[in-house]
Amino acid sequence: MQNSHRFFSNTDCEYFPCHKTKRPERFNCLFCFCPLYFFEECGGNYVILDSGVKDCTTCLIPHTPEGYDHILGRLKARFAEIRKSKPEGE
Structure with missing residues (x-):
């Protein structure tokens, strides 16, 4: 899988x-910056610091070969939620 669309080292x-x-x-x-960082609940191993900043230094989800599926699954689910919440015609 080295240097494919799902994995790049x-x-x-x-x-x-x-x-x-x-x-x-x-x-x-591949996900040098996690696309789920701004999700309130991303499914990763993070800590919210006193300043309110999400500290993801102990999270390896985006940096594993399986992380691709996790991230795309979360993005697809969020996009589906957004589409459902929009009134028709918008």
Whole structure:
């Protein structure tokens, strides 16, 4: 799966891997910035800091090969919610 549409590993990046991992060969860089960051509940392992900022440093979901399916599933569900909440014709 190396460097496919579902998985990309940028081992030349100066920050690689940007999260601690025991398996850097499985570290997916495709979602370098998690598209679910601004979701109130993303399904990941995060902590809300006193400042209100979401700290995702312990979350590896976007950086696993399986993370692609997790992220797309969450995005599709959210888009479906948005479509249902819009009045017809908009």
